[in-house]
Amino acid sequence: MGLPTPSASRERISRWRWLWILPRLAFILFVGGVALLLWMSDRADKEERRATLISDILWLEQNLRFHLTRNEEVLGRIDTAHTVSGAAFESFARTVFGFESGLRQLIWLGPDGTVGQAHPITMDPSLVGDAGEAVPSRQSFRLARSLGKPVYSKAYPYFTNDWQFEVHVPVSREGSIVGVVVGVYRIRDLLGDSVPWWLAERYRISVIGDSGKVLGTRSKVESAVTEEGYQVAFDPPGWGLALHAVPYHAPRPLASILISASLVILAMIVLWSLWILRRHVQRRQAVEEQLQQEHAFRKAMEDSLDTGMRARNLDGEIIYVNPAFCRMVGWPAAELIGRRPPMPYWADDYLDETRAIHDRVLAGQGPEEGFELKFKRRSGEVIDVLIHEAPLIDAQGRHSGWMGSMVDITERKHADERARQQQDRLQSTARLVAMGEMASSIAHELNQPLAAISSYCTGAANLLRSKVPTTEVLPALDKAVEQAHRAGQVIRRIYSLARPGEGRFETVNLAERVDAALALMDNEMRQKGIRIALDLAPQAAVDGDPVLLEQALFNLLRNAMESMRDTAPEQRQISIALTCADGYASLTIADRGCGIDPGVAGQLFDPLFTTKPEGMGMGLAICRSVVENHRGRLSFEANPEGGTQFHVLLPLAPQ
Ligand code: ADP
Secondary structure (H helix, E strand, O other), X not given: OOOOOHHHHXXXXXXXXXXXXXXXXXXXXXXXXXXXXXXXXXXXXXHHHHHHHHHXXXXXXXXXXXXXXXXXXXXXXXXXXXXXXXXXXXHHHHHHHHOOOOEEEEEEEOOOOOEEEEEOOOOOHHHOOHHHOOOOOHHHHHHHHHXXXXXXXXXXEEOOOEEEEEEEEXXXXXXXXXXXXXXXXXHHHHHHHHOOHHHHHHEEEEEEOOOOOEEEEEOOOXXXXXXXXXXXXOOOOOOOOEEEEEXXXXXXXXXXXXXXXXXXXXXXXXXXXXXXXXXHHHHHHHHHHHHXXXXXXXXXXXXXXXXXXXXXXXXXXXXXXXXXXXXXXXOXXXXXXXXXXXXXXXXXXXXHHHHHHHHHHHOOOOOOOXXXXXXXXXXXXXXXXXXXXXXXXXXXXXXXXXXXXXXXXXXXXXXXXXXXXXXXXXXXXXXXXXXXXXXXXXXXXXXXXXXXXXXXXXXXXXXXXXXXXXXXXXXXXXXXXXXXXXXXXXXXXXXXXXXXXXXXXXXXEHHHHHHHHHHXXXXXXXXXXXXXXXXXXXXXXXXXXXXXXXXXXXXHHHHHHHHOOOOOHHHOEEEEEEEEEOOEEEEEEEOOOOOOOOOOHXXXXXXXXXXXXXXXXXXXXXXXXXXXXXXXXXXXXXXXXXXXXXXXXXXXXXX
């Protein structure tokens, strides 16, 4: 039963410590899984964007090809009527420029390469290449003329920023080349005309030369581009030109950001709760260890006690016994715990009494000052125990049962009993001696006056018989009266046994005398199960003989105790009240005994009056004598609660 020892619990804790790996592992797996998921989703996103980029740039390349091919066809269909006059050529050129061909200049070259027409005219500096190089290039012209099909020139710079290239489209009539129409494309303008806005918003589209130089760009915004772009050959015009598209940095979708953010928050919450949990468990472990140490300490303390401890729940079932209790009754704890009344250690001859006190304790009415009981050892030996019961309060402050502490007082009881018997014997011897002394003193003292009375009376009788005058009889009768007075004095002297010497008077605290008288019969009272209820004014002091006053109180208390011989045990109570009022100390001793028969009430204070077989009948007589000798009064009346109450009234000592 009970908690494990601290070392056992430490072992248990370290054995299960590896369990902490599980939540950590789960957390790492969770975070890893989340990161992987995010990475995969990002990758899929990137791949999708790349696939879109590729298809977009391929589409653009197709579009440009279609654009350039259509322009070739349009230029190839030039009517010779347009080539003879500048105005006709200009109108042709305007038509061509009109449908967003991307062309910026048209030149008509004769079969020998001479410039026939040009629009806009070549004097415009924008139509002349860098360093005044003649446009179009001769090489492309010759190639177109000899091949009889359109040929594109190499791209060449146009002023500092722009690049352009040409398309040389040979025009033949009836099988012979009549000239070449040269269309000049400015790369930047071509991109501007043929790249739709939606594409330009997504990508930065550039044309790149064979050396890697950027020859023209369609760029809507100057914002940063992210990943590397994608490049396809730009053919026509060929010559190593390439179309290059780089996607702009697209903002991540809000949903993806939200998911990532919530996953990160979730991971942090998990981490935080793990940390909190761990801290909580560590605290619990520390508290548990402390508790175990405390428990071990208490157990050691309990085990070393000589006082038996026994706890019962509210139903009277034993829930705990300490080793001292087991030693006391001889039953092991295992056989006692869980037992209900009657308990195996209840003495057979006292079962009813034990059961009654047991029920009183369970009902919360057990005597607070403790009580004595007889228990039976397993060996059958009966022992006396002094028991104190206290309510058992649990950790929640609820009353959960009763805790009893038991002391084996068998030895002490035996010693007390022996002492009491000794004292009883002494007392009765003393009484007998006193009685004998008193009887002989009465006999001796009364003998003389009685003999004198007898002889005076006999003399008087004889005189009367011999008919002497009455006057002669009178002296004899006077003498007889005198002797009768003397006999009265003798009787008073007997009272003086209880009469204190005048010089022995002192200030006596009555409460202290009551305590002293009670102490004399404490054992006997306890044995008879008599409770004492005290209500004493501590300051009540009288002038008197302390020994005699104590003796008087002792007599009254003894009478009260003896009157309750046949009273039920729970009724056995003596109430002692001491008050001060109007210059008097008033002491009341009330019992719940047999009471006083009205028929004998008048003789109660008479010497030698007794109703007890072993009584002497001097107690109350001496009491009254003592009290009156202290200028006080002794009286009695019936106790309204049953029994008798004696009142002692004594004048208070002057302050
Ligand atoms: P004793 O005690 O020797 O009999 P006491 O003079 O003390 O002599 O008492 C005389 C008688 O008075 C007793 O025998 C008893 O009958 C009666 N008596 C005294 N005190 C009480 C009392 N408290 N209750 C009932 N009877 C009492």
